[in-house]
Amino acid sequence: MNEVSKIVTIAGLDFDLTVIGMTILTCAIIFGFTYGCSRNLQLKPKGKQNVLEAVIDFVKGILDSNLPKKEVGNYHLLAYTLFLFVLVSNMIGLMTKIEVHNASGVAVSYWKSPTADPMVTLTLAALMIILTNYFGIRKFGLHGYFVNSFKKPVSFLMPIKFMEEFTNVLTLGLRLYGNIFAGEVLLTLISNFAASKGIITFVFALPLEMVWQGFSIFIGGIQAYIFVTLTSVYLSHKIEAE
Amino acid sequence: MRTKMIENFVVGSAHTSTTFTTVLFVTLSFIILMMLIKKFAWGPITTMLSDRAQKISDDIDGAEQANEKAQTLLKKREDELVQTKAEAAGIVREARENAEKLANSIVTDAKQDANHYREKARKDIELEREQIIESAKREVADLSVQIASKILKKELSQDTHKELIDSYIEGLGKRHED
Structure with missing residues (x-):
């Protein structure tokens, strides 16, 4: 069940080639999309510009509901990049699966979602989380940030607030990982089932795989939305004076 | 088998040797991606969005102004219409008064003329009658003289004769005048 990545060692450091390759691919897709859609921008949008603007407006809507009006513009680029990064990462692993069996008989995966x-x-x-804290410091200064983030509304909650920073990292990261990883595991199981008994299981497995891929696309979109929403909520805690 | 199961539930245990490089790589790639987008695409996008927002607010302001202008223009037109109607009514009234005045003067003139002509005609008739009477007198006198002279040719002298006739005619004229 555990996916094994291709690992190369350069200058004494181990690199997870699969994750690195898929991350580069994700970045390339996002940059290609943004760059390609933002050529010849017009006041009256048409074609691909509409797609780009739909994404931008969607992200803006997420920020609008969590941040004060005048702060939205400052974090729009961050939220846009984050949303597309998570979304494309979630989707990219659904497309296919490339496994190569190495000399010791272990299946090495070359294609998976980075997430x-x-x-x-x-x-x-x-x-x-580090960025939200940095933005808080940038806005209120070190002392103001500390008071605003950890001593309000009451100072005896300070230990919990400190701990929250770390639990936020864990919940934010593991929620996304769990959803996407579980989706990929089930996709792998269905594909194994398809190959298990020849043509009969293949016919049964095909619609199952399609349904699960569709659901995984939905999950991927929802998770990207949740990730950006929670990030903007955490950000609002740091940059909004209570 | 058991240890492998446990391994699967421990986060990050799968590839501990690559943890550091993966973290570094993902962080860097995310930041570089964001910078690339900012450098190559974000500027035009935000410029276009703010331009559009500006244009929309300008258009709304323009529409409001145009509406206001149209309202004032409409008010002006209505005022002008009312004024024009009043003017037209005044002109019609004046014309009617003038016409009445003219008609009155024409009638008066006509009456005067008629009176004048009637008077003149009466005078003419009178004059003519007098002339006719005069000439009739003269003719009757001459005729009488002739008749009388024929009848009394030998018995009366010319002078006594004439005297007789004159007195007679005078009596005739008086009777006629009565």
Whole structure:
């Protein structure tokens, strides 16, 4: 069940080639989409510009519901990149599965969602929590930030508030990882079932796989939305004076 | 088997050797992606969005102004219409008064003329009658003289004759005048 990535060692450091490759692919897709859709922007949008604007407006809507009006513009780019990064990461693993059996007979996976790896999701979550704290410091100064974030409304909650920063990282990262990883595991199980007894199981497994892929697309979209929403909620705790 | 099961539930235990590089790589790739988007695409997008917002608010303001202008114009037109109606009514009234005045003067003139002509005609008739009477007198006198002279040719002298006739005619004229 556990997916084994291709690991290469360069200069004494181990690199997870699968995750790195899929992350690069994700970034390339997002940049290609954004760059391609933002050529020849017009006041009266048409074609691909509409798609880009739909995504931008969607992300703006998430921020609008959590942040004060005048702060939305400052974090729009971050939320846009984050949303697309999580969304594309969630989707990309659904397309196919490439496994190569190496010399010792272990199936090495070359294609998976970057977000099906806990280190990737926890990294994203930690990056977001660190950024929200940084933005809080940038806005209120170190002292103001500390008072606003940890001593309000009452100072005896301070230990819990400290702990919250770490639990936020864990919940944010593990929620995404769990959803996407579970989806991929089930996809793998169904594909194994399809190959188990020849043509008969293949016929039964095909619609099952399609249904689960459709559901996984839905899950992926929901998770990307939740990730951005929670990030903006955590951000609002740091940059809004109570 | 048991240890493998447990391993699966422990986060990050699968590839502990790559944890550091994966974290570093994902962080860097996310930040680089964000910077690339900012450098190559975000500027035009935000410019376009703010331009559009500006244009929409401008258009709304313009529409409001145009509406206001139309309202004032409508008010002006209505006022002008009322004024024009009043003017037209005044003109009609004036014209009617003028016409009445003119008609009255025409009638008066006509009456005067008629009176004048009637008077003149009466005078003419009188004059003519007098002339006729005069000439009739003269003719009757001449005729009488002739008749009388024929009858009394030998018995009366011219002078006594004439005297007789004159007195007679005078009596005739008086009777006629009565």
